[in-house]
Amino acid sequence: AQSVTQLxxxxxxxxxxxxxxxxxxxxxxxxxxxxxxxxxxKGLQLLLKYTSAATLVKGINGFEAEFKKSETSFHLTKPSAxxxxxxxxxxxxxxxxxxxxxFGKGTSLLVxx
Amino acid sequence: xxxxxxxxSWVICKSGTSVKIECRSLDxxxxxxxWYRQFPKQSLMLMATSNEGSxxxxxxxxxxxxxxxxxxxxxxxxxxxxxxxxxxxxFYICSAALLGKIAGGQETQYFGPGTRLLVL
Numbered sequence: 001a002q003s004v005t006q007l008x009x010x011x012x013x014x015x016x017x018x019x020x021x022x023x024x025x026x027x028x029x030x031x032x033x034x035x036x037x038x039x040x041x042k043g044l045q046l047l048l049k050y051t052s053a054a055t056l057v058k059g060i061n062g063f064e065a066e067f068k069k070s071e072t073s074f075h076l077t078k079p080s081a082x083x084x085x086x087x088x089x090x091x092x093x094x095x096x097x098x099x100x101x102x103f104g105k106g107t108s109l110l111v112x113x
Numbered sequence: 114x115x116x117x118x119x120x121x122s123w124v125i126c127k128s129g130t131s132v133k134i135e136c137r138s139l140d141x142x143x144x145x146x147x148w149y150r151q152f153p154k155q156s157l158m159l160m161a162t163s164n165e166g167s168x169x170x171x172x173x174x175x176x177x178x179x180x181x182x183x184x185x186x187x188x189x190x191x192x193x194x195x196x197x198x199x200x201x202x203x204f205y206i207c208s209a210a211l212l213g214k215i216a217g218g219q220e221t222q223y224f225g226p227g228t229r230l231l232v233l
Contacts, residue, residue: 041227043206043225044157044224045224100162103157104156105156
């Protein structure tokens with residue numbers, strides 16, 4: 001499976017300001033990449049996925065991510081944070097040859113009033 | 114959308130007992146189900162991959178005799194933690210791959226809400 005590295009374990013933003021959660025991948029082949037969100041005591045929810053159709057991927061709740069091959073990055077962004085965005089975010093790498101998923105260590109997003 | 118349920122959501126048991134966790138795909142058929150384990154403040158670690166009607170494939174370091182997986186149908190997989198010990202206390206999460214829904218070669222996985230196990 002695609003290996004991913006989340007560069008920040010914690011990110012804190014003020015409500016209404018932009019969100020940037022960083023993720024780098026490492027592979028020589030075209031990856032499948034995902035962002036999942038996990039709210040406290042709840043299941044994982046798929047935010048968006050990249051499957052080589054377009055480099056800018058739009059997801060749910062206003063999130064989007066841009067696949068940059070030159071930087072081997074797949075950073076997650078949102079123009080304006082909302083209090084309900086506070087959660088754990090996982091960048092996940094997939095494999096074109098199977099189902100295996102490789103989870104990053106997660107980034108905890110804190111949104112302050 | 115595709116919904117995956119887990120039962121129970123919480124379980125507390127005594128050391129030495131066995132605990133069964135169910136994972137169900139409610140509105141779709143899943144070719145493959147996965148079991149993950151998540152320790153507090155840590156990421157998910159894949160334990161095993163379960164295909165309907167065949168033996169599960171376990172990740173390195175996961176004891177297959179300790180964590181028994183049964184995938185009896187396209188909508189149900191069970192994980193049994195046998196002779197549970199306090200170190201087995203964790204958050205167990207299952208996911209299911211949606212049959213026939215392939216995006217770029219990668220089946221989308223839908224995750225259950227998780228089961229929190231506490232072994233006393």
